[in-house]
Structures are given as C-alpha cells and as structure tokens.
Amino acid sequence: MDYGKVREAVIKDWDGDVLPSLSGLVEIPALSAAYDAAWERNGHLRAAADHVRDWIASRGLPGAQCEVFQLDGRAPLLLVDVPATTGAEARGTVLLYGHLDKQPPLGDWSDGLGPWQPVVRDGRLYGRGAVDDGYSGYAATTALAAVQAAGGEHARAILLLETGEESGSPDLPAYLEHLSDRLGEVSLVVCLDAGGGDYERMWLTASLRGVVQATVTVRVLETSAHSGLASGIVPSSFRVMRRLLDRVEDSVTGEVTVPEMNVPIPEERRAEAEALAALEPGAAARRYRLADGMRAASDDDVELILNNTWRPTLSVIGAAGLPDPAVAGAVLRASTSLRLSFRTPPTVDAEAARAALVKILTTEVPYGAQVEVGDFMLLNGWQAPATAPWLAATLEEIGDQVFGEPCRSLGIGGGIPFMEMLGRRYPDAQFVVTGALGADSNMHVPDEWLNIAFAGQVTEAVAHILDAHARN
Template sequence: MDHQKLRESISAAWATDVLPSLSGLVEIPAVSPGYDADWEEHGHLRAAVEHVRGWVASRGLPDARCDVVQLDGRAPLLLVDVPATPGAAATGTVLLYGHLDKQPPLGDWSEGLGPWQAVIRDDRLYGRGSADDGYSGYAATTALEAVRGAGGEHARAVLLLETGEESGSPDLPAYLEHLDGRLGEVSLVVCLDGGGGDYERLWLTSSLRGAVQATVTVRVLETGVHSGLGSGVVPSSFRVMRQLLDRLEDPETGEVKVAEMVVPIPEERRAEAAELVALHPEVAVPRFPLRPGMRRVSDDDVELVLNNTWRPTLSVTGAGGLPDPAVAGAVLRAWTSLRLSFRLPPSADAEAARVALEKILTTDVPYGAQVEVGDFMVMNGWHAPVLAPWLASALRQVGDRVFGKPCQSMGIGGGIPFMEMLGRRYPRAQFVVTGALGGDSNAHVPDEWLHIPFAVQVTEAVAHLLDAHARAGGQA
C-alpha cells in the first residue's frame, strides 16, 4: 500500500467532501429517543440516517449496499455492506461501528455557537454530535476508499450506524438478531465512539463501564401541608430519601455498598492505570474546573483512575418535587424524586445490580413511606480481549507512521452498549475501540467540538488497520 497516497487522499477527502456533509449532519437535531418521546413523529433520526446514507452512496465504493433498516417501533439504523477487495475475500468481516443520535443541547452555548449550528473555528468543528460521534461513518467510509485507492486490501466491511446509543442502545439486541445472517463471521470490530486524553496519539479503550439508572420517588403525603403544622409529625420525603441513599452509598467516602455492583479489579488493569499515570499524568486524571478550595476524592492519581474505570459510583443526575428556592414556600412537600445513575465496573452484571438496587430501596422503608422505582436504563460494561499478534504489530506501525508516538491504552468511565453485545456474540473477534473524542471535546455538554486534524489522523489509522487485518488473513 502506498502510504503517502493514502494520507493525501484522506486529507483531501476530509477537506472537500467530509466536512461539508458532516456539517449538514450537525444541523439535524437528531436527539436520542430516550430524550425525545416523539422522536418518530419528529423524524430527525430518520433524517440523519438518510443524510449519511446519501453521502455514502455517492462515494462510489464498488458494489457497496447502503440500507436503512427499521423495525417496528424501533429507532432506525444505517447498514453499509462493502465487499472485500479481490485479495481479501476469505478474511471474514470487519464491523465498523458508530452512532448518529445525539445528546440534547443541555445548557447555554457560547456566543456564535449552537447545538444545531455547524461552525468551524481554528481546526475545530463545533456542534452537537460532531465528536460524539457523527464523524464516525465518514471516517470509516473514507478509510475504505483510501485503502483501495492506495493499493491496499480490506476484508468485507460492514458499517453499522445506530440511532439509540445515547439512550443505552435498547434496540440493538433486536437488530443484531434481525441482521445476524447479514453480518457474517466478524473477526475485527472497529468502534469509533471512543477517544482519549490528547490529540497526539491513537488512544485505545481497554474497558468500558456499565450502568444502571433509575428514578426513585418517595411519597409521604397525598398533598403537601403547611410545614409549621406538619413538620415533626410527618417525616419529610427528603429525609426518607436520604436514609435510602445511605443504604446505597457511604456518605463520607462515596463507596457504593451494593455488593452486586462491586468486582475484583484485574491486576493488568491496575498496572495499566499505574503506567498511564506515570507516562501521561496530565491525561490520566482530567483537570476538571473545580471551585476554589474544592478537593478531589483522593490525592492518589492511580486510585482516581481506578475509581473512574473499575469501581462503581453513584451520581444524582436529576430531581423532582423540589421547587426553585426563590419560590419555595413553607410547605412540607408530599414527595421527592431523584434520578440515580450508577456507573458499574466493566465485568459487573448490570441486571443483577438492577434487581439488588430495587430490593434495597423498597425493603423495610423508613416510616412505611411509599417508594417507587422505575424508568430503568441497564447497560453492561466491556473488557477488551488480549491483542492478537498481527493487531499488536499493526498498532505499533500506526503509532510510528501516523502519529509519531506509540498508541496508549486506557479504561474509560463511560460505556458503549454495543461492545458488550458484540463481545458475547463474537468471542473470538479482535476489538479496536478508539476515536477522535478528546478529553476537552465537551461531549454531552455545551460547545461540543471535533478536532479536525486529529479526526483525519484517526481515519488514516483505521485505514492502516483494515489493510493489516486483510493481510493477516482475518486472524483472531
């Protein structure tokens, strides 16, 4: 393969073809179904899929098939099937994954920026879904084109872009069953929904946490009453909620007490965390915008990495029944509702954790208060398999040829449901979970942006891996 030709074609494609279409994708408000109950009526998810389908179909990949697949009542997905190059017809299937659904706007964006407004400034493409991860389908398609144009090889490649990842991918199990005969024998999975701590090297995700989310409501009264009359007689719903939370989490240390959410940390991941801290201390633990005087959970960076990747944590991400302080009257409120979000270790059983959580919250409730637990989101984590020799060698070459620095592995505190599903379905497959998302790319919050030169390099890296996989004969 002509590496110089590969690089030049990818750079040219991004400048002239990818960015205009990707900008158009940013402008589609394709909010994930979990945040838009009327998503089907609004049609934005379908519009996003059709937008990318049209672009991929226009690229002229030989005999490529671009299908929009939608089961009844489920969010659509785009499936692109690209036949192997002549010399790699017997090397199995490469499955390339990304998603087209987006988080909601969530807050005020900076002046001149907006969630559905594509703006390019200083090598950055701003807009919701730019980095997480609307670029993925464009990068995968461009990599396939470039491999062919530079004289390289690639196995049969299937690009799968779903529209429910930000909602926990609830429809993917059904789609995997539906598409089972079309995916073939997958020997390599390339997921472009990841990223890392800087834009200087390819970052590989070694593990992903799972999650259990639930809405918990404590009810103590049919209606609110005057606090001067009711307090001291009726326990506040907030106090009952606080006691229940103490069953789940140590209020002093933050340690999660639910046994089903705790697993032993593998020694290789402890070693990886220590290496990450030693080699990339500025990346290992992001420097979040703490308020003056605020301290982190620990002064030990290795422990902080493990907290974020292999230990369960609880965040309260929403509340109901609590009026704004400016208009809060002297009322003993009838109910309090909280949205609980647990991040689980990669190897924890999320369903077992959900069952345990519900039991803890509804058994022997203080004062006999009424507790409702529902609106669950359950997602298993994922732990990467050991790299095959061909893939380890290819990643070293990517580090040398594309970035000039070695690749780096690290665990991620977030999750990608599809990886665990694929890991169970294709236990012999190799996995590369990577991407252009940086630690400061503002995914899920205002001013999300994609580092364009880095995305171009990630595209080149994927092209090298496709060629190496084909030349290795698709070995697991």
C-alpha cells in the first residue's frame, strides 16, 4: 500500500466531502432515546441514520450495501457491508463501530456557537455530536476508500452505527442477535468512540469503566408540610438521604464502600498509569477548569488516574423534589429524589453491584422512611485483550509514519457498552478502541468540538490497521 496515497486520499476526502456532510449531521437534533421520550415520533434518530447512509452510498465503495434497520420499538441502526478486496476474503470480518445519537445541549453555548449549529473555527468543527461521535462513520468509510485508492487490502468490513449508545445501548443485544448471520466471524474490532490525553499521538483504550445508575427516592410524608410546624417532629427526607449516601460513599475521601463495586487493580494497569503520569506531570488535574481555590482529589497523578479508571466513584447527576432557591418556601418537603451514577471498575459485574446497592439502601432505613430504588441503567466495563504481534508492529509504524510520536495506551473512566458485548461474543478478536476525542473537546457539555486535522490522522491510522490486518 502506498502510504503517501493514503494520506493524500484522506486529506482530500475530509476537506471536500466529509466536512460538509458531517456539518449536516450536526444540524440534526438526534437526542438519544433516554433524553427524548418522543424520539420515534420526532424522527431525528432515523434522520441521522438516513443522512449518513446516503453519504456512504454516494462514496461508491465497490459492492457496498448500506441498510438502516429498525426493529419494532427500537432505535434505528445503520449497517454498511463492504466486501473484502481480492485475496483478503479469508481474513474474517472487521467490525467498525460508532454511534449517531447525541447528548442534550446541556447549558448555554458560547457566543456564535450552538448545539445544532455547525461552526468551523480555528481547525475545529463545533456542534453536538461532532466528536462524540458523529465523525466515526465518516472516518471509517474514508479509511476504507483510502486503502483501496492506495492499492492496499482489507478484509470484509462491517460498519455498524447505532443510535442508542448515549442511553446505554439497550437495543444492541437485539440487533446483534438479529444480525448474527450477517456479521460472520469477527477477527478485528475498530471502535472510534474514544480518544486520549492530547492530539500528538494515537491513543489506544486499554480499559473502560462500567456504570450503575439509579434513582433513589426517600419519602417521609404523604404531603409536604410547613417547615416551622413539622420540623423536629418529622425527620427531613434530605437528612435521611444523606445518611443513606454515607452507607455507600465515604464523604471525606470519596471512596465507594460497596464491596461488589471494588476489585483489585491489575499490576499492568498500575504500571500503565505510572507511565501516563510521567508523560505529562500534572495533566490529569489540569484538563479540568477547577473553581478558584479548588484542589483535585489527590496530589498524586498516578492515584488520580487510577481513581478515574480502576476505582468506583459516585456522582449525583440529578435531583427532584428540591425547588429553585429563589422560590423555595418554608416547607418540609414530602420527598427527595437523587439520580446516582456509579462508575465501576472494568471487571465489576454490574448486576451484582445493582443488587448490593438496593439491599444497602433499603435495609433498616432511618426512621422507617420509604425508600425506592429504580430506573436503573447498567453497563459492564471492559478490558482489552493482549495485543497480537501484527497489531503491535502496525501501531509502532503508525507512531512513526502518521503521528511522529509513539502510540500510547490508557484506561478511560467512561464506558462503551458495545465493547463489553463484543468482547464476550468474540473472545479471540483483536480490539482497537481509539478516536479523536480529547479531554478538552467538551463531549457531553457545551461547545463540543472536533479537532479536524487529528480526526484525519486517526482516519489515516485506521487505513494502516485495515491493510495490516488483511495481510496478516
């Protein structure tokens, strides 16, 4: 394969074809189903899938079949089937994964920017879904086209773009079952829903944390009462909630104390964290805009990295029953609800963690208050398998030829449901979990942006991997 032609093809396609269509995808308010109860009626998820399908179909990949599937009551899924190049038919299936659903706008965007308003500025494409991860289908398709344009080879490739990742991928198991005959024997998985610590090198994800989310409601009254009359007689629902939280988290250290959410940290992952900390001392805390005077959870970079990748954490991400302070009256409220989000280590069993959480929060509740725990979202974590020699050699080459810096591995505190599902289904496959996300690219928050040049380099790297896989 002519590497110069790969780069030339990637740059040409990104500048001339990818950016206009990706900008059109940003304009579609394709909120994930968890954030849009009327998603099916609104049709935005289907519109996003159709938009990308039409663009891929226009690229003219020989023999490519593009089809949007929509099982009854489930969010749509786009599948693109590209035949192997001549001579690579026996190399199994390469599964390239991304998603088209998006997070909500979540707050005020900067002047001149908006969630559904694509803006190219200083080498960045701004807009919701640009980097998380609407670009993925475009990058995968462009990589396949570049391989062919440069005389390279690739195995049969299946591009799978779902529309439920931001909701925990609840429909993926059904689609995997429905499409099992179409997927064949997967020997390589390339996921483009990740990234790393900078835009200088290719980052490989070594592990992903899982998720246990639940809404906890504490009820102390049938109806709210005047706080002056009821306080001291009726315990506050907030105080009961506070005591329950103390059962699962040490409020001083932040340590999650649920045994089923803790695992030993593998030595190789600790060594990986030490190498990452040495690469850029202080970077773990600097990536986030701490309030004036605020300190990170630790002064030790290695411990911060391990906290974020191999230790469970609790975030309270939502609340109900609490009025805005400006209109809060003198009321002892009947109930308090909190949305709890536990990030769990890669090897924790999410179902076991859920059962333990329910038992802890509903047993011997203070004052006999009513406690409900429900509305769960569960996601198991994932740990990458050992890297095959051919892939290790290719990654070294990519570091030299594409980025000019060695590739690096790191654990990521977030989760990608599909990886754990595929890891169980295809235990012998190689996994390349990478992407254009950076710690400062604002996924899930206002002013999300994609580093366009870096996304092009990631595309080029994927082309190298596809060709190496076909030849090995």
